[in-house]
Amino acid sequence: MTAKIFIDGEHGTTGLQIRTRMAKRRDVEMLSIPAAERRNAAIREDFLNQADIAILCLPDDASREAVSMLEGNNSTRVIDTSTAYRTNSEWAYGFAEMDKDQADKIRSSSRVANPGCYPTGAIGLIRPLRAAGIIPDTYPVTVNAVSGYTGGGKNLIAQMEDQSRDDYLDIPHFLYGLNLSHKHVPEMTQHGLLARAPVFSPSVGRFPQGMIVQVPLYLEALDGAQDMKSIHAALSAHYAGQSIVKVVPIEDSASLPRLNAEALAGEDTMKIYVFGKAGGKHVNLVALLDNLGKGASGAAVQNMDLMLSA
Ligand SMILES: NC(=O)C1=CN([C@@H]2O[C@H](COP(=O)(O)OP(=O)(O)OC[C@H]3O[C@@H](n4cnc5c(N)ncnc54)[C@H](OP(=O)(O)O)[C@@H]3O)[C@@H](O)[C@H]2O)C=CC1
Numbered sequence: 001m002t003a004k005i006f007i008d009g010e011h012g013t014t015g016l017q018i019r020t021r022m023a024k025r026r027d028v029e030m031l032s033i034p035a036a037e038r039r040n041a042a043i044r045e046d047f048l049n050q051a052d053i054a055i056l057c058l059p060d061d062a063s064r065e066a067v068s069m070l071e072g073n074n075s076t077r078v079i080d081t082s083t084a085y086r087t088n089s090e091w092a093y094g095f096a097e098m099d100k101d102q103a104d105k106i107r108s109s110s111r112v113a114n115p116g117c118y119p120t121g122a123i124g125l126i127r128p129l130r131a132a133g134i135i136p137d138t139y140p141v142t143v144n145a146v147s148g149y150t151g152g153g154k155n156l157i158a159q160m161e162d163q164s165r166d167d168y169l170d171i172p173h174f175l176y177g178l179n180l181s182h183k184h185v186p187e188m189t190q191h192g193l194l195a196r197a198p199v200f201s202p203s204v205g206r207f208p209q210g211m212i213v214q215v216p217l218y219l220e221a222l223d224g225a226q227d228m229k230s231i232h233a234a235l236s237a238h239y240a241g242q243s244i245v246k247v248v249p250i251e252d253s254a255s256l257p258r259l260n261a262e263a264l265a266g267e268d269t270m271k272i273y274v275f276g277k278a279g280g281k282h283v284n285l286v287a288l289l290d291n292l293g294k295g296a297s298g299a300a301v302q303n304m305d306l307m308l309s310a
């Protein structure tokens with residue numbers, strides 16, 4: 001039997017990318033809303049209730065509204081790509097590689113919160129080292145990142161591309177979230193297993209898709225006698241046996257002169273690097289991904305496939 005899938009918000013940035021990934025699939029039937037009707041609540045409610053899986057690619061408030069349209073319905077399962085449910089314990093967090101049993105939790109869940117793009121990188125770097133007892137409770141974690149501008153959805157894309165707009169941004173790279181209270185901080189703290197919130201400084205570059213997330217660490221402030229190799233070994237052990245998050249061998253990363261933020265654009269994988277020098281006092285943990293790949297649409301399709309395999 002083919003599963004019925006409805007993408008609420010299919011004409012937005014994340015929704016369109018999910019549509020593209022589904023184009024050749026014969027195992028699913030897409031319930032598709034015409035662009036002109038995308039905000040028609042009656043059609044949305046009807047499709048939401050017909051779907052086996054509804055993938056919400058909407059702003060937070062519209063996601064909450066869509067979930068309320070499913071009240072009393074026990075058959076439609078939901079993947080939400082917004083921030084609305086990511087710290088809600090009644091929802092499975094849709095980062096399959098973050099724990100050994102997380103894929104099974106997603107597979108059996110009727111409500112899955114897709115992670116944010118920055119948290120995917122940050123949690124991917126931090127959580128294995130917290131779980132292994134390497135980053136202590138007292139460690140002051142910092143997260144610095146750059147995203148492609150599609151991360152800001154249709155509005156930021158227009159600001160970066162449409163020169164006729166009054167609010168056109170004619171700049172190559174900018175920091176934002178300058179008050180250090182970005183909406184992703186609670187999610188990073190909770191799923192990163194951190195005892196206190198990290199300092200998170202995001203930025204946007206003049207490229208559409210791609211992302212670098214950095215977590216620099218002082219080795220002397222970690223638990224146990226740590227060096228670049230032991231940190232790398234802990235991350236490699238955590239991600240062993242799966243194909244989406246890859247820990248780059250130190251031999252390969254050691255010879256890199258630079259890291260291109262666009263290197264994984266169009267891919268649904270994430271690469272993790274441990275940079276530093278042998279015998280050095282610091283390491284820089286780096287995650288490389290596509291904000292719309294493993295950071296959003298690719299992860300949503302991965303979660304849908306897990307749910308369909310239940
Ligand atoms: N872009 C990215 O890299 C990532 C995005 N996300 C999350 O995914 C979600 C979607 O973001 P994104 O695709 O970037 O945003 P976009 O603004 O590109 O798309 C959102 C879509 O939702 C539609 N929409 C807005 N309000 C309603 C409503 N009340 N009813 C029905 N449709 C509505 C919009 O229609 P209209 O054109 O009329 O406004 C638009 O088509 C957000 O919650 C975002 O935070 C998560 C991870 C990464």
Ligand SMILES: CC(=O)N[C@@H](CCC(=O)OP(=O)(O)O)C(=O)O
Nearest residue numbers: 081082083116117118147151152
């Ligand atoms: C570049 C940019 O503007 N990025 C968005 C986050 C994109 C994303 O991950 O969306 P969620 O908030 O749903 O997770 C921001 O900082 O608000």
